[in-house]
Structures are given as C-alpha cells and as structure tokens.
Amino acid sequence: MLKRLLVILSFGSLLWTMPAYAQEDEAINSAATLGEVFGYISQFHLAKPDTTELANASIKGMLDQLKDPYTVYFSPGELDHFSDELNGDFEGIGAELEMQGTYPKVVRLLEQSPAQQAGLQTGDIIQQVDGQDIAGQSLSDIVSMLRGTKGTTVTLTVKRAAQEDFQVSITRNTVHMPTVFSELINNKIGYIAIDSFGMDTGMEFGNALIELTEKNAESLIIDLRNNGGGYVDSAAEIAAYLLGKDETIFITEDRNKRKDSYSTEYEGVVRKMPLVVLINGETASASEILAGALQDYGMATLLGTNSYGKGTVQDIIPLGNGGALKMTTAEYLTPKGRRINGTGLRPDRTVVTPALQLHGAIQLLQPEKITLRYGNDRVSINDKPFTIPGPQRINGEYFVPLRPTMEALGYQVHWENNGIVVTGSNLTWQLPTNGGKSMLNGQPKSTQPLFKKDTSTYLSLKDLSLLECQVQVQGDEIVINN
Known part of the structure; x- marks a missing residue:
C-alpha cells in the first residue's frame, strides 16, 4: 500500500x-x-x-x-486458490452429489474426470468414504472428504441398483467444474444454473443460451441460488446478452460519495423472452448485480427468498510479495439506485420451501393444473417426487404442512404478527395462530386451529375446501387438486 x-x-x-x-x-x-x-x-x-x-x-x-469481512489479505499462493475456486478448478474426483435420504447420490459426472474414469455412474449412492460410514453427515462435509491433493487416492463404498455393494478407488486429480449448467425443461423452458462468476462464465452462459434457443426454448429460468458471486465483469457480460448494449447494470458510490455508472458493452444474443430468476439467502454480490438489473428493467420475475445483501465492491490489488489485498472500495446500487447492502433483493414472488422454488418458476412460465399427492412416505406434484414434510393425523383428522402445501398449489405464505397470510389467485386468506376465525377476502370463515410440530405449522385438510381445492383421501393417500 x-x-x-x-x-x-x-x-x-x-x-x-x-x-x-x-x-x-x-x-x-x-x-x-x-x-x-x-x-x-x-x-x-x-x-x-x-x-x-x-x-x-x-x-x-x-x-x-x-x-469488514470482505477485505481480505491473500498470502502468496492463496490468490491462485481463490481464483481457481471462482473458475471451478479444484482437486478432487469430479462428481456432483445431492443428498438422498441419509446418503449422497451422484447426479453428474464431469467428462474425463477421475470419478468417470474409475467407473462411477450417475445414480450411484455413496455409503462409505475410506471405510467410514457417512450416513447423516452434511453434504459439505462429505465433499470435503472427497476433495484432496492431486495424486492421492480415496476409496468409496457404493450402492448401485440391482448390484451388490462394491468398492471403487479413485485417484484425485485437478478437475474443472463448469460454472454453468443448462437443460431444457418440458420441451419449452430453458434452464441455466450459474454456480459462480468465473473468468469463463459469460462465455459458458452465452453458449448455453444459444443452444437452448436453437432447441426452441420459449422462456428461461436462471438459477442464482447459492451463488456467492465472483467477477463482476462476467455478470455484466451476461446482463448484456439479455438486456442489450448501453444499458446501465449497476452504479458504484465510493467513500467520497462519487458515483459511477457501468453499462453493458455487448449486443443481446437472443430475443427477449419470459424470464424467472431464482434467488435465496446465499445469492450474493455479482449474483445480486445481475438479478437486480434484470428486476429493475422489468426483464425478470425474481422468485425465492431475499438475497444475501452484499452490496459492496472489492478490488484485488497485487502486492510485492506475490500476495494480494482484496479490499472494499465502493458500494454498489441497482440501475434504479436501490441500495441492497445488508438488506438484499426482495423477490417478486416468495417461495420459501427450497424444493418448490424451481416448481414455482415452472408454474409461472408454463401454468398447469396441479395434483398434489401425500402418501406412503412420499410426496409428488403431478407425479414428480418432492422432498417436503408429509401430513399428520390427529384424532382421525388429517393436517397438512401449511407452507409447503400452499406453495405447491401456487400460493404465497407470509408470517405476520397476528397470524399467517396466504395470497394468490385474487385472494387473501388470513389465518390466526392463536385461534379464532380466519378471514378470506375480508369475510370471516370458520377453520380448525393451526398447530405446530417441530418447525412446521399444519393446516386442517378440510379447510382447503375454502380455496375451492378438490380433496380426496384414498386409503393412506391424500390427493389435492387446485
């Protein structure tokens, strides 16, 4: 300095x-x-x-x-590690996992990765790592066990359908995890998930966007959940592909209150189309710049929960010893001048249940009648399985989890001081948490008292008839049609 x-x-x-x-x-x-x-x-x-x-x-x-938690000193070598993480480069086995019950399931293998070369397959369930049973451990802890120094070996005990459990040894190597993943949903909706904003993220996004439009995608979902940010230039490049050239994407304000505007530099690559952006409490920094700009221009509906609220800009300053200083130098505002530092972006449509956020986005873009089924320790929406709490039976009467049920049916749920408010489909349903009558569009309605178990609040199944839902109990199965 x-x-x-x-x-x-x-x-x-x-x-x-x-x-x-x-x-x-x-x-x-x-x-x-x-x-x-x-x-x-x-x-x-x-x-x-x-x-x-x-x-x-x-x-x-x-x-x-x-x-300031965002001003950080990198000793020599730590800056390279930081950059590698943003760019998706790490040492490990190259498999993407998600929890299925108490064990992780392999959902994606990187091309030519050590895991793929060792014979691991999508759908495999990992039960042990180096002889240690990993039942019930967090996904982040399991990923840490699988990562390690290039050249070292990790042995997995794997469960695969129609086979006896077996072991596979995998030699770790340097792998590149693309920061962008895309697919076509229901033959009409393009889906692009951005894990972080690395150096190549803009190019990866552009390629994915063109590929989806060539497959005749009519609308788009951009998933920024759990994306902690990265290089602002990459977020600006993606904004340009969607907004076009010479549009303000964010404004910075330094410690002397001097403001500078930053605009897109590239032409749009596709025609404008209906767009939903998924956000949550871990959507931060460059992710909020992109989401905030799209929201300000009316280009996208933000769906999910409030974003993290990291509205500051950091510069990386190389130091003479080979290290670097990542230092906060300004606050950034959205194109309309909104300050989000410490508060975050508020979604246009709130869906709190993580498992239902993508479902909610699809329903916005491609509405369809919903059939919600509870039964046999599983939950399905239009015959697709979902991991959400199941119903409770008390004195012969069924109660369903309020928030997941309402969000699955397309409603929004807000907790207020005196109760719970359900909104959607031109109705407002106020449910008291301390007993008494509910209010549906200002009219009093008799309803069963809500009850709470663990962290979930439950609603009487019978009271769904007030929303003109069709409810059937068929043995141990509950079917709800909206």
Missing part, C-alpha cells in the same frame, strides 16, 4: 488540496511507524519471532480494525 501511495505522491502532488495532502502525509507517517516497530521486534525481541508470521499478524490486526 505504501508503494501505491508513493506513486500517487510523485505524480499528483501539485493537484492536491491541503487537507488531502495532510491525510496522505499522515498515512505515510503511520506506515513508517509500523515499519519501525516491526523492525525493532524482528531484530531484538527475546522471542525471536518468525518475520512472516509477524507480518501476517500485523496485516490481520489492520484488517480486523476495519470490521
């Missing part, structure tokens, strides 16, 4: 005002004092401290004083 200040001094001193000069002079004096103290400790202290550890502790102390 001192080198940077000295360069500014040598070329710009005649243009400075006295207060600015005094501030820079104070910074240089403080840096000189820091260097003086460091020199005395490193040369004369009885403990003979390691100078690298001493320097790192000094930097950590300065950064802690900022109380």
Whole structure:
C-alpha cells in the first residue's frame, strides 16, 4: 500500500488540496511507524519471532480494525486458490452429489474426470468414504472428504441398483467444474444454473443460451441460488446478452460519495423472452448485480427468498510479495439506485420451501393444473417426487404442512404478527395462530386451529375446501387438486 501511495505522491502532488495532502502525509507517517516497530521486534525481541508470521499478524490486526469481512489479505499462493475456486478448478474426483435420504447420490459426472474414469455412474449412492460410514453427515462435509491433493487416492463404498455393494478407488486429480449448467425443461423452458462468476462464465452462459434457443426454448429460468458471486465483469457480460448494449447494470458510490455508472458493452444474443430468476439467502454480490438489473428493467420475475445483501465492491490489488489485498472500495446500487447492502433483493414472488422454488418458476412460465399427492412416505406434484414434510393425523383428522402445501398449489405464505397470510389467485386468506376465525377476502370463515410440530405449522385438510381445492383421501393417500 505504501508503494501505491508513493506513486500517487510523485505524480499528483501539485493537484492536491491541503487537507488531502495532510491525510496522505499522515498515512505515510503511520506506515513508517509500523515499519519501525516491526523492525525493532524482528531484530531484538527475546522471542525471536518468525518475520512472516509477524507480518501476517500485523496485516490481520489492520484488517480486523476495519470490521469488514470482505477485505481480505491473500498470502502468496492463496490468490491462485481463490481464483481457481471462482473458475471451478479444484482437486478432487469430479462428481456432483445431492443428498438422498441419509446418503449422497451422484447426479453428474464431469467428462474425463477421475470419478468417470474409475467407473462411477450417475445414480450411484455413496455409503462409505475410506471405510467410514457417512450416513447423516452434511453434504459439505462429505465433499470435503472427497476433495484432496492431486495424486492421492480415496476409496468409496457404493450402492448401485440391482448390484451388490462394491468398492471403487479413485485417484484425485485437478478437475474443472463448469460454472454453468443448462437443460431444457418440458420441451419449452430453458434452464441455466450459474454456480459462480468465473473468468469463463459469460462465455459458458452465452453458449448455453444459444443452444437452448436453437432447441426452441420459449422462456428461461436462471438459477442464482447459492451463488456467492465472483467477477463482476462476467455478470455484466451476461446482463448484456439479455438486456442489450448501453444499458446501465449497476452504479458504484465510493467513500467520497462519487458515483459511477457501468453499462453493458455487448449486443443481446437472443430475443427477449419470459424470464424467472431464482434467488435465496446465499445469492450474493455479482449474483445480486445481475438479478437486480434484470428486476429493475422489468426483464425478470425474481422468485425465492431475499438475497444475501452484499452490496459492496472489492478490488484485488497485487502486492510485492506475490500476495494480494482484496479490499472494499465502493458500494454498489441497482440501475434504479436501490441500495441492497445488508438488506438484499426482495423477490417478486416468495417461495420459501427450497424444493418448490424451481416448481414455482415452472408454474409461472408454463401454468398447469396441479395434483398434489401425500402418501406412503412420499410426496409428488403431478407425479414428480418432492422432498417436503408429509401430513399428520390427529384424532382421525388429517393436517397438512401449511407452507409447503400452499406453495405447491401456487400460493404465497407470509408470517405476520397476528397470524399467517396466504395470497394468490385474487385472494387473501388470513389465518390466526392463536385461534379464532380466519378471514378470506375480508369475510370471516370458520377453520380448525393451526398447530405446530417441530418447525412446521399444519393446516386442517378440510379447510382447503375454502380455496375451492378438490380433496380426496384414498386409503393412506391424500390427493389435492387446485
């Protein structure tokens, strides 16, 4: 930082005002004092401290004083690791997993990855890692066990349909996980998930978008859930593909309240089409820049839950020791000037149940009659399985989980001080949590009291008739049609 200040001094001193000069002079004096103290400790202290550890502790102390979690010092080598993570490069086996019950299932294998070459297949269930049963462990912990240094080996115990359990040994290697995944849903809806914004993400997105339009996609879902951000340039490139050239995508405001606008630089690559963007509490930074711009221009419906609210910009400054400083230099605003730092983006349509967010987006773009089935420890919507809580039976009467049921049927659910409000299809249904009558479009209605079990609130199955839902109980199966 001192080198940077000295360069500014040598070329710009005649243009400075006295207060600015005094501030820079104070910074240089403080840096000189820091260097003086460091020199005395490193040369004369009885403990003979390691100078690298001493320097790192000094930097950590300065950064802690900022109380800014996004300003970070990268020691030599850590910057490469940070960049690799954004770009989807890591050392591991190259398999994408999702939890199925208590064990993870392989849902995707990277081409030419160690997992694919060792014979792992999509649909395989991993039960043990190096002889350790992983039942009930979190997905992030299991992924950490599978990752490791290039050249090391991990042994998995695998369950595969119609076979006895078997073991497979996989030698880890450097693999590249594409940051963009795409597919065509229901022959008409293009789906593009962006895991992070790496250097090649814009190109990957553009290719996926063109491929989906060539397959006659009529609408689009962009999935930004759990995307913590990355390079702003990639988000800007994607915004250009959708908005066209010379459109403002975000505004920055520095510590002197000076504002700069940033506009798209490329022409759009496809015609405008109905668009839904999925967001949640882990949608942050560059993801919020893209989602916020699309929302401001009325290009997209945001669906899900409030985004994270990281509305600050960081610059990466290379340091002379081979490390780098990632430093917060500005706050960013949406094209309409909305500040989202600490508050996030509010979705146009709230769907809290994670398993139902993609379902909700599909329903917005391609509405269809919904058949919701509860039964035999499984839940299905239009015969597709979903992982959501099942019903409860009390004194012979069925109660269904309120939020998942309402969201599956296309309604929004909001908790308020005096109860729960269900909205959608030109109705507002107010359900008291402390007993009493509910209010449907301002008219009092008699309903069974809600009850809570664990973290879920349940609604009487019979009360769904107030929404003109058709409800049938067939043995142990409940069928709800809206």
